Amino acid sequence: MFRLVHVPHLHTRHFYQRWGMCAFLFLNCVYSAQSQQIDPDLDLLIREERAFAAKATETDVPTAFLAYLDSAGMIFNGEGAVSGVARYSKVPKGGKELLKWYPIIAHVSQGGDMGFTSGPFQFFADRTQDAVGSGYFFSVWKKNAAGQFKVMLDGGVIHSGNATEAFQRDPEPQSNTAYAYISPIPKVNDSDPQPWKAEEAFSAVAGKDADKAYRQFLAEEVVVLRSDQPFGKTRSEALGTLARQPIQSYQFVRSGQGISKAGDLAYCFGKAKAVKGDKTVEGVFTRVWRRRPEGWKIVAEQVSLFR
Numbered sequence: 153m154f155r156l157v158h159v160p161h162l163h164t165r166h167f168y169q170r171w172g173m174c175a176f177l178f179l180n181c182v183y184s185a186q187s188q189q190i191d192p193d194l195d196l197l198i199r200e201e202r203a204f205a206a207k208a209t210e211t212d213v214p215t216a217f218l219a220y221l222d223s224a225g226m227i228f229n230g231e232g233a234v235s236g237v238a239r240y241s242k243v244p245k246g247g248k249e250l251l252k253w254y255p256i257i258a259h260v261s262q263g264g265d266m267g268f269t270s271g272p273f274q275f276f277a278d279r280t281q282d283a284v285g286s287g288y289f290f291s292v293w294k295k296n297a298a299g300q301f302k303v304m305l306d307g308g309v310i311h312s313g314n315a316t317e318a319f320q321r322d323p324e325p326q327s328n329t330a331y332a333y334i335s336p337i338p339k340v341n342d343s344d345p346q347p348w349k350a351e352e353a354f355s356a357v358a359g360k361d362a363d364k365a366y367r368q369f370l371a372e373e374v375v376v377l378r379s380d381q382p383f384g385k386t387r388s389e390a391l392g393t394l395a396r397q398p399i400q401s402y403q404f405v406r407s408g409q410g411i412s413k414a415g416d417l418a419y420c421f422g423k424a425k426a427v428k429g430d431k432t433v434e435g436v437f438t439r440v441w442r443r444r445p446e447g448w449k450i451v452a453e454q455v456s457l458f459r
Contacts, residue, residue, distance in 0.1 A: 191336075193264025197293055200301045201255045201269045213251050214243040222294065222302035226408065228436045228456070232423050233407055236306065250279035253289055254324045257375055257385065259334045259451070261412035265295045268419070268440055268452055270375055270383075272318030273308065283315040288377050290438055290454040292419045294410065304410060305421055307438050309379040309456050322383055334373045334451065337444060339416070347411070347418045347441040350448035358402040362426075365402075366394055371442060371449035378455060399426045402455075404437055416443040417451075424455055433457045 200220070208216035217240045221227075227236040253273035260267035270290045274283040289308035293301045311317055350369065358365035370376075376390035377383065378397060384390035407422035417440065424437040435457035442451040 191260065191264070194258060194260045194267070196264075197260055197267045197269065197301050198255055198258050200293070201258065201291070204303075205253050208251050208253075212245050212247055213249060214240045214245050216251075217303075217306075220303050221306075222296060222304050225303045226305050226421070228307045230458070232436060233305070233421055236303070248278045248280070250276040252276070252283075256322050256325060256383075257334075259417075261414055261417035262336075262339060263412055263414040263416075265414075266293065266410070266412040266417050266419075267301070268292050268375075270308075270377065270452070270454075272322050272383075274315060274319060285310065286315045286318040287311045287379070288318060288383055290375075290377055290452070292410070292438065292440070305408075305419065305438060307421075307436065307454050307456065309377045309381075309454060311380050313380065318383075334442075339414070345415050345443075347443070347448040348409070348420075350441060351406070351420060351439070354450070355402075355404045358404065360401055362399050362401050363394070366391065366450075369448075369450050371444065371451045374450060375452040377453070379457070397428075399428050401427045404439075417441070418443075418448075424457065426455075426457055 204216060204220045207219055217227075217236060221236040221240070223237060225236040226233040227239060228234075229239070251273060254271050255269040256271040258267060258269045268291060270288060273287060273289050275285040276282070277284050287308055287310040289306070291303050291307075292305040294304045296302050314320075354365055354369045357368060370387050370390055372387045373385075374387055374390050375383075375385060376393055378393055381393045381396060382389070384393040403425040405423045406420045409418065409420035411418040419438065419440045421438045422436070424435045426433045426435070435455060437453065437455045439450060439454075440452035441448045
Protein backbone atom coordinates (compact mmCIF):
# COMPACT_ATOMS: atom_id res chain seq x y z
CA MET A 153 0.00 0.00 0.00
CA PHE A 154 1.11 3.47 -0.28
CA ARG A 155 1.72 5.47 2.75
CA LEU A 156 3.09 8.80 3.72
CA VAL A 157 6.36 10.28 2.54
CA HIS A 158 8.33 13.45 3.04
CA VAL A 159 9.91 13.73 -0.41
CA PRO A 160 8.13 14.13 -3.74
CA HIS A 161 10.17 11.46 -5.51
CA LEU A 162 9.73 8.49 -3.18
CA HIS A 163 8.58 5.58 -5.28
CA THR A 164 5.98 4.11 -2.96
CA ARG A 165 2.35 4.77 -2.18
CA HIS A 166 3.57 6.98 0.66
CA PHE A 167 4.62 9.47 -2.00
CA TYR A 168 0.97 10.23 -2.70
CA GLN A 169 -0.05 10.41 0.93
CA ARG A 170 2.09 13.46 1.38
CA TRP A 171 -0.26 15.23 -1.04
CA GLY A 172 -3.12 14.94 1.37
CA MET A 173 -2.70 12.31 2.69
CA CYS A 174 1.35 -13.95 -4.78
CA ALA A 175 1.84 -19.66 -4.44
CA PHE A 176 -1.82 -18.35 -4.87
CA LEU A 177 -3.97 -15.25 -4.41
CA PHE A 178 -7.53 -15.40 -3.17
CA LEU A 179 -10.33 -13.48 -4.81
CA ASN A 180 -12.93 -12.56 -2.21
CA CYS A 181 -15.87 -14.14 -3.98
CA VAL A 182 -18.27 -17.06 -3.64
CA TYR A 183 -16.64 -20.42 -4.25
CA SER A 184 -18.29 -22.79 -6.68
CA ALA A 185 -18.11 -26.54 -6.30
CA GLN A 186 -15.39 -26.57 -8.94
CA SER A 187 -13.28 -23.85 -7.32
CA GLN A 188 -9.67 -24.68 -6.66
CA GLN A 189 -8.87 -24.91 -2.96
CA ILE A 190 -5.89 -23.05 -1.59
CA ASP A 191 -3.86 -23.19 1.59
CA PRO A 192 -5.95 -21.83 4.50
CA ASP A 193 -3.20 -19.45 5.62
CA LEU A 194 -2.79 -18.11 2.10
CA ASP A 195 -6.54 -17.74 1.89
CA LEU A 196 -6.46 -15.76 5.14
CA LEU A 197 -3.61 -13.54 3.96
CA ILE A 198 -5.37 -12.58 0.75
CA ARG A 199 -8.67 -11.94 2.51
CA GLU A 200 -6.83 -9.64 4.94
CA GLU A 201 -5.17 -7.76 2.07
CA ARG A 202 -8.51 -7.29 0.36
CA ALA A 203 -10.17 -6.22 3.62
CA PHE A 204 -7.33 -3.73 4.14
CA ALA A 205 -8.02 -2.21 0.72
CA ALA A 206 -11.77 -2.14 1.38
CA LYS A 207 -11.28 -0.31 4.67
CA ALA A 208 -9.19 2.36 2.93
CA THR A 209 -12.11 2.96 0.55
CA GLU A 210 -14.80 2.85 3.22
CA THR A 211 -12.95 5.11 5.68
CA ASP A 212 -9.63 6.74 4.80
CA VAL A 213 -5.98 5.77 4.36
CA PRO A 214 -4.70 6.57 7.88
CA THR A 215 -7.56 4.65 9.51
CA ALA A 216 -6.93 1.62 7.30
CA PHE A 217 -3.19 1.56 7.94
CA LEU A 218 -3.56 1.95 11.67
CA ALA A 219 -5.96 -1.01 11.64
CA TYR A 220 -3.69 -3.33 9.66
CA LEU A 221 -0.14 -2.31 10.57
CA ASP A 222 1.65 -4.35 13.19
CA SER A 223 2.76 -2.32 16.21
CA ALA A 224 6.31 -2.84 14.93
CA GLY A 225 5.32 -2.34 11.28
CA MET A 226 7.53 -0.13 9.13
CA ILE A 227 6.88 2.09 6.12
CA PHE A 228 9.30 3.94 3.87
CA ASN A 229 9.71 7.70 3.78
CA GLY A 230 12.36 9.82 2.09
CA GLU A 231 15.08 8.80 4.54
CA GLY A 232 14.39 5.09 4.93
CA ALA A 233 12.11 2.92 7.07
CA VAL A 234 10.10 4.51 9.89
CA SER A 235 7.39 3.36 12.28
CA GLY A 236 4.11 3.15 10.39
CA VAL A 237 1.92 3.52 13.47
CA ALA A 238 3.83 6.57 14.69
CA ARG A 239 3.65 8.20 11.26
CA TYR A 240 0.00 7.50 10.51
CA SER A 241 -1.09 8.54 13.98
CA LYS A 242 -0.10 12.06 12.93
CA VAL A 243 -2.03 12.03 9.65
CA PRO A 244 -5.47 13.74 9.78
CA LYS A 245 -8.39 11.40 9.13
CA GLY A 246 -11.43 11.99 6.98
CA GLY A 247 -9.66 13.57 4.01
CA LYS A 248 -10.78 13.49 0.38
CA GLU A 249 -7.90 11.28 -0.73
CA LEU A 250 -8.55 7.73 -1.87
CA LEU A 251 -6.18 4.82 -2.34
CA LYS A 252 -7.37 1.76 -4.29
CA TRP A 253 -5.47 -1.50 -4.69
CA TYR A 254 -5.83 -5.26 -4.98
CA PRO A 255 -3.38 -8.18 -4.75
CA ILE A 256 -2.36 -10.21 -7.78
CA ILE A 257 0.49 -12.11 -6.11
CA ALA A 258 0.79 -13.62 -2.63
CA HIS A 259 2.85 -16.25 -0.88
CA VAL A 260 3.03 -17.66 2.64
CA SER A 261 5.72 -19.55 4.53
CA GLN A 262 5.42 -23.28 5.17
CA GLY A 263 4.20 -22.63 8.70
CA GLY A 264 1.73 -20.01 7.50
CA ASP A 265 3.03 -17.32 9.85
CA MET A 266 4.68 -15.00 7.30
CA GLY A 267 3.97 -13.95 3.76
CA PHE A 268 3.96 -11.18 1.19
CA THR A 269 1.50 -9.59 -1.22
CA SER A 270 1.83 -7.35 -4.24
CA GLY A 271 -0.37 -5.77 -6.87
CA PRO A 272 -1.34 -2.49 -8.53
CA PHE A 273 -2.64 0.63 -6.80
CA GLN A 274 -4.19 3.94 -7.81
CA PHE A 275 -4.16 7.20 -5.88
CA PHE A 276 -6.93 9.82 -6.04
CA ALA A 277 -6.16 13.25 -4.58
CA ASP A 278 -9.94 13.71 -4.48
CA ARG A 279 -12.07 10.56 -4.40
CA THR A 280 -14.69 12.25 -6.58
CA GLN A 281 -12.15 12.89 -9.34
CA ASP A 282 -9.93 10.75 -11.59
CA ALA A 283 -6.82 8.97 -10.35
CA VAL A 284 -3.63 11.05 -10.40
CA GLY A 285 -1.05 8.34 -9.72
CA SER A 286 -0.45 4.60 -9.88
CA GLY A 287 2.12 1.91 -9.30
CA TYR A 288 2.58 -1.38 -7.46
CA PHE A 289 2.59 -2.01 -3.73
CA PHE A 290 4.65 -4.59 -1.88
CA SER A 291 3.84 -5.68 1.67
CA VAL A 292 5.33 -8.18 4.09
CA TRP A 293 2.85 -9.69 6.57
CA LYS A 294 3.35 -11.68 9.76
CA LYS A 295 0.92 -13.28 12.19
CA ASN A 296 0.81 -11.74 15.65
CA ALA A 297 0.30 -13.60 18.94
CA ALA A 298 -3.46 -13.70 18.29
CA GLY A 299 -2.95 -15.40 14.91
CA GLN A 300 -3.89 -12.29 12.92
CA PHE A 301 -1.90 -11.23 9.87
CA LYS A 302 -0.50 -7.71 10.28
CA VAL A 303 1.68 -5.62 7.96
CA MET A 304 5.33 -5.68 9.05
CA LEU A 305 6.67 -3.69 6.11
CA ASP A 306 5.00 -1.71 3.35
CA GLY A 307 6.48 -0.20 0.23
CA GLY A 308 6.19 -0.23 -3.52
CA VAL A 309 7.07 1.58 -6.72
CA ILE A 310 5.44 4.42 -8.65
CA HIS A 311 4.69 4.52 -12.36
CA SER A 312 4.95 8.07 -13.59
CA GLY A 313 2.85 7.60 -16.73
CA ASN A 314 -0.89 7.06 -17.13
CA ALA A 315 -2.52 6.86 -13.68
CA THR A 316 -4.66 3.91 -14.81
CA GLU A 317 -1.79 1.99 -16.41
CA ALA A 318 -1.15 -0.50 -13.60
CA PHE A 319 -4.83 -1.52 -13.29
CA GLN A 320 -5.07 -1.91 -17.07
CA ARG A 321 -1.93 -4.01 -17.33
CA ASP A 322 -2.71 -6.27 -14.36
CA PRO A 323 -6.49 -6.50 -13.83
CA GLU A 324 -7.92 -8.05 -10.71
CA PRO A 325 -7.96 -11.86 -11.02
CA GLN A 326 -11.39 -13.37 -11.61
CA SER A 327 -10.72 -16.99 -10.67
CA ASN A 328 -8.77 -18.93 -8.09
CA THR A 329 -6.67 -20.64 -10.73
CA ALA A 330 -5.28 -17.25 -11.73
CA TYR A 331 -3.53 -17.09 -8.38
CA ALA A 332 -1.44 -20.25 -8.85
CA TYR A 333 2.00 -18.75 -9.04
CA ILE A 334 4.77 -19.66 -6.59
CA SER A 335 4.78 -23.44 -6.29
CA PRO A 336 5.08 -25.17 -2.92
CA ILE A 337 8.22 -27.20 -2.24
CA PRO A 338 9.05 -29.89 0.34
CA LYS A 339 10.64 -28.77 3.58
CA VAL A 340 14.37 -28.34 3.11
CA ASN A 341 16.86 -29.62 5.68
CA ASP A 342 20.40 -28.38 5.22
CA SER A 343 23.29 -26.85 7.11
CA ASP A 344 22.37 -23.25 6.27
CA PRO A 345 19.13 -22.42 8.15
CA GLN A 346 19.66 -18.65 7.92
CA PRO A 347 19.56 -16.59 4.70
CA TRP A 348 21.89 -13.83 5.81
CA LYS A 349 25.04 -15.42 4.40
CA ALA A 350 23.27 -15.53 1.04
CA GLU A 351 22.18 -11.91 1.52
CA GLU A 352 25.75 -10.85 2.24
CA ALA A 353 27.07 -12.83 -0.73
CA PHE A 354 24.45 -11.32 -3.03
CA SER A 355 25.22 -7.79 -1.80
CA ALA A 356 28.94 -8.34 -2.30
CA VAL A 357 28.47 -9.42 -5.93
CA ALA A 358 25.87 -6.67 -6.58
CA GLY A 359 28.40 -4.12 -5.36
CA LYS A 360 30.57 -4.99 -8.34
CA ASP A 361 28.22 -6.37 -10.99
CA ALA A 362 24.45 -6.08 -10.54
CA ASP A 363 23.58 -8.29 -13.52
CA LYS A 364 25.82 -11.11 -12.31
CA ALA A 365 24.33 -10.93 -8.81
CA TYR A 366 20.75 -11.25 -9.98
CA ARG A 367 21.53 -14.04 -12.42
CA GLN A 368 23.14 -15.97 -9.57
CA PHE A 369 20.53 -15.43 -6.86
CA LEU A 370 17.09 -14.97 -8.48
CA ALA A 371 14.61 -17.83 -8.12
CA GLU A 372 12.73 -19.11 -11.16
CA GLU A 373 9.46 -17.84 -9.67
CA VAL A 374 10.12 -14.30 -8.56
CA VAL A 375 8.48 -10.89 -8.17
CA VAL A 376 10.68 -7.93 -9.12
CA LEU A 377 9.37 -4.37 -8.79
CA ARG A 378 11.01 -1.33 -10.32
CA SER A 379 9.53 2.10 -11.03
CA ASP A 380 8.14 2.58 -14.55
CA GLN A 381 8.87 -1.05 -15.42
CA PRO A 382 6.55 -4.02 -16.02
CA PHE A 383 5.66 -6.25 -13.09
CA GLY A 384 8.20 -9.09 -13.44
CA LYS A 385 6.73 -12.45 -12.38
CA THR A 386 9.29 -14.93 -13.71
CA ARG A 387 13.07 -15.05 -13.74
CA SER A 388 13.21 -14.17 -17.45
CA GLU A 389 10.75 -11.28 -17.03
CA ALA A 390 12.65 -10.03 -13.99
CA LEU A 391 15.98 -10.12 -15.80
CA GLY A 392 14.35 -8.24 -18.69
CA THR A 393 13.09 -5.57 -16.29
CA LEU A 394 16.52 -5.24 -14.71
CA ALA A 395 18.22 -5.05 -18.10
CA ARG A 396 16.14 -1.99 -19.00
CA GLN A 397 17.71 -0.07 -16.11
CA PRO A 398 21.33 0.98 -16.81
CA ILE A 399 22.60 0.15 -13.32
CA GLN A 400 26.11 -1.19 -12.99
CA SER A 401 26.11 -1.92 -9.26
CA TYR A 402 24.10 -1.66 -6.04
CA GLN A 403 24.98 -1.04 -2.44
CA PHE A 404 22.45 -2.37 0.07
CA VAL A 405 22.50 -1.47 3.77
CA ARG A 406 20.08 -3.50 5.89
CA SER A 407 18.16 -1.75 8.64
CA GLY A 408 15.85 -4.64 9.55
CA GLN A 409 15.04 -8.27 8.86
CA GLY A 410 12.78 -11.17 9.84
CA ILE A 411 12.37 -14.90 9.26
CA SER A 412 9.46 -17.34 9.43
CA LYS A 413 9.13 -19.91 12.21
CA ALA A 414 9.80 -22.74 9.76
CA GLY A 415 12.93 -20.97 8.54
CA ASP A 416 11.90 -21.16 4.88
CA LEU A 417 11.00 -17.51 4.19
CA ALA A 418 12.85 -14.36 5.25
CA TYR A 419 12.86 -10.68 4.42
CA CYS A 420 15.18 -7.74 4.87
CA PHE A 421 14.92 -4.05 4.08
CA GLY A 422 16.95 -0.87 4.21
CA LYS A 423 18.68 1.72 2.09
CA ALA A 424 19.94 1.27 -1.45
CA LYS A 425 22.43 3.07 -3.64
CA ALA A 426 22.75 2.39 -7.35
CA VAL A 427 25.49 3.41 -9.74
CA LYS A 428 24.03 4.57 -13.06
CA GLY A 429 26.76 5.68 -15.40
CA ASP A 430 28.66 8.38 -13.56
CA LYS A 431 25.83 9.03 -11.06
CA THR A 432 24.89 7.45 -7.73
CA VAL A 433 21.15 7.30 -6.99
CA GLU A 434 19.75 6.60 -3.51
CA GLY A 435 16.59 4.85 -2.44
CA VAL A 436 15.17 1.95 -0.42
CA PHE A 437 14.75 -1.79 -0.87
CA THR A 438 12.83 -4.81 0.37
CA ARG A 439 14.01 -8.32 -0.45
CA VAL A 440 12.41 -11.69 0.32
CA TRP A 441 14.45 -14.90 0.38
CA ARG A 442 13.04 -18.42 0.04
CA ARG A 443 14.86 -21.54 1.13
CA ARG A 444 15.01 -24.01 -1.77
CA PRO A 445 16.76 -27.36 -2.34
CA GLU A 446 19.53 -25.54 -4.22
CA GLY A 447 19.92 -22.96 -1.46
CA TRP A 448 18.47 -19.56 -0.57
CA LYS A 449 17.07 -17.68 -3.56
CA ILE A 450 15.45 -14.26 -4.00
CA VAL A 451 11.71 -14.74 -4.51
CA ALA A 452 10.67 -11.07 -4.32
CA GLU A 453 12.36 -7.69 -4.41
CA GLN A 454 11.31 -4.05 -4.54
CA VAL A 455 13.86 -1.30 -5.14
CA SER A 456 12.73 2.33 -5.21
CA LEU A 457 15.30 4.86 -6.33
CA PHE A 458 14.27 8.46 -5.84
CA ARG A 459 17.22 10.81 -5.65
